[in-house]
Amino acid sequence: MKNFALIGAAGYIAPRHMKAIKDTGNNLLTAFDKGDSVGIIDSYFPNADFFVEFERFDRHIEKLKYEKDTYLDYVSICSPNYLHDAHIRFALRSGADAICEKPLVLNPWNVDKLQHVEEKTGKKIYNILQxxxxxxxxxxxxxxxxxxxxxxxxxxxxxxxxxxxxxxxxxxxxxxxxxxxxxxxxxxxxxxxxxxxxxxxxxxxxxxxxxxxxxxxxxxxxxxxxxxxxxxxxxxxxxxxxxxxxxxxxxxxxxxxxxxxxxxxxxxxxxxxxxxxxxxxxxxxxxxxxxxxxxxxxxxxxxxxxxxxxxx
Ligand code: NAD
Ligand code: HP7
Known part of the structure; x- marks a missing residue:
């Protein structure tokens, strides 16, 4: 069973990711959104932790590693388009692969930068091209x-x-x-x-x-x-x-x-x-x-x- 985190959990498309994580037999450990209308999480992962502040989400993920020996395998990204590259970098630096909504980024030069992060971290970026x-x-x-x-x-x-x-x-x-x-x-x-x-x-x-x-x-x-x-x-x-x-x-x-x-x-x-x-x-x-x-x-x-x- 793989461990997931999800960014942008309160939005329109996030439930399709929660469903996909569940239907593939995996676990959503933690989620993050600036907004707190996330009751939908209960339909899929009632035990998932949830944060509305990025810093607390980040700290939680570090604690899971060092105190509970629990590591993220994937971070699913459902945030607005212009934030994807920043959230992907966060995922890879946290030691996870990223599964990101479309469009991966807005401009071709952002694509090159992401490839450098993949090379540096050895982690992968996947795009939803459904x-x-x-x-x-x-x-x-x-x-x-x-x-x-x-x-x-x-x-x-x-x-x-x-x-x-x-x-x-x-x-x-x-x-x-x-x-x-x-x-x-x-x-x-x-x-x-x-x-x-x-x-x-x-x-x-x-x-x-x-x-x-x-x-x-x-x-x-x-x-x-x-x-x-x-x-x-x-x-x-x-x-x-x-x-x-x-x-x-x-x-x-x-x-x-x-x-x-x-x-x-x-x-x-x-x-x-x-x-x-x-x-x-x-x-x-x-x-x-x-x-x-x-x-x-x-x-x-x-x-x-x-x-x-x-x-x-
Ligand atoms: P949405 O506005 O409904 O949801 C976006 C969520 O991101 C909101 O809950 C918002 O609070 C949150 N958010 C905003 N800034 C944030 C931040 N800095 N940190 C964390 N969370 C933040 O939008 P949506 O329709 O769910 O779209 C989300 C992504 O999914 C977009 O990239 C969009 O293009 C994509 N999308 C894909 C499909 C598809 O068919 N594959 C369909 C819809 C949306
Ligand atoms: N809907 C909402 O209530 N809120 C939303 O944010 C979006 C839709 P479809 P999808 O609009 O941003 C498409 O047209 O196929 C309602 C694009 N995907 O089937 O899910 C809407 O009013 C996606 O890339 O929407 O998403 C309808 O009643 C794009 O980001 C219903 O949901 C998204 O629109 C279903 O609407 C968007 C494709 O075209 C494949």
Whole structure:
């Protein structure tokens, strides 16, 4: 049984990590969050210790080592994006491997720094890249691998997931903390696309606002028009009429990829892989971090060239 600590325990995604730790037969020793709405811990690990001050959390972990001969194997990191690198460094210096939420970091140069810490401490950093364990995505990757080398697939990616006004007030709405919506939400898809279709050849941003972004990405094996939004105003009429607030669609050469289902247990699948000595590390995270950095810093060109049909 492996010992875990968790940073960011009071947030939206933390319960999926608690569930993954439990479902894989491991133990959450201690958790930390600035906020104290963490009653959810009782549903998974009623005996876990909890701290709201970093210094006491740190002291507790040291005490466990020197007084109880108890060591952390992993620190799971569910804090806001801009804090990931600091929390990863803490994990590795504490003698644990880190399992960190996406995006691993906001900028490519942060990735290099993390690799130095891995080298210095001999510990590993894993990133939650959960779409890479989604069965439909794995099947698509196989299909692309088996296609002729120079095939270019035509991909249309539309991802609408409505969020209320709170999103903009929270750290997620602050570009310096989340990276903006293309980073915070889109990173999954850029990672998935580059994992399936190969190196990036062109990256054009048509529109980038606080509630929607759209662009064109060309990979070795695909030409992708993408549209992403957290505003319900861009939902297709028929989706709104059904009372739905999300619309996720990927078509490849006009054919719909069925991938909406099966999202909830992906964290547990990622944990299983990591515990089995697999899992995706710093190198795997790099391409998508480069893509989101470039999208964040690009000057949108407007409605020119290969833009997504939702911009019409
Ligand atoms: P959230 O705001 O609900 O939770 C973040 C938590 O971190 C909060 O409880 C907050 O109090 C805590 N926190 C803030 N500053 C802290 C600090 N200095 N030290 C310790 N705790 C601190 O956000 P969330 O939606 O749970 O997102 C957390 C992370 O998970 C983000 O990196 C996000 O991108 C990622 N995420 C991933 C997925 C996914 O599908 N893989 C889904 C949602 C979120
Ligand atoms: N929800 C909340 O109540 N609070 C939140 O903080 C987030 C959602 P989905 P996920 O918004 O930050 C996606 O769209 O797939 C509600 C991104 N992941 O299924 O879990 C929401 O209003 C993730 O990277 O959300 O997360 C819905 O009612 C990103 O950080 C419900 O939860 C996160 O949004 C489910 O919402 C975010 C993927 O796109 C794979």
């Amino acid at each position: 779409l890479r364990v989604h069965p439909s995505i794995i099947a698509l990757r196989e299909k692309v691998k088996n296609a002729k080398k120079d095939t270019k697939f035509e991909v249309d990616l539309t991802y609408l997931t409505s969020r209320g006004n709170w999103y903009h007030t929270s750290w997620k709405g602050d570009k310096t903390k989340s990276g903006g919506i293309a980073t915070n939400i889109g990173v999954h898809f850029y990672d998935m696309l580059s994992w399936i279709f190969g190196d990036v050849q062109e990256n054009i941003v048509h529109v980038h606002e606080n509630d929607r972004a759209a662009g064109y990405l060309e990979f070795e094996n695909a030409r992708v028009k993408w549209f992403l939004s957290i505003s319900s105003k861009y939902l297709p009429k028929e989706i709104k009429e059904k009372g739905q607030t999300t619309f996720r669609s990927i078509t490849i050469n006009g054919e719909e990829l069925e991938f909406s289902g099966g999202f909830t247990d992906l964290h547990t699948m990622v944990y299983k892989d990591i515990l089995a000595g697999k899992g995706y590390g710093v190198d795997a995270a790099r391409t998508a971090i480069e893509i989101v950095h470039d999208i964040r810093n690009a000057k949108p060109v407007g409605l020119k060239g290969e833009y997504h049909r939702f911009l019409k």
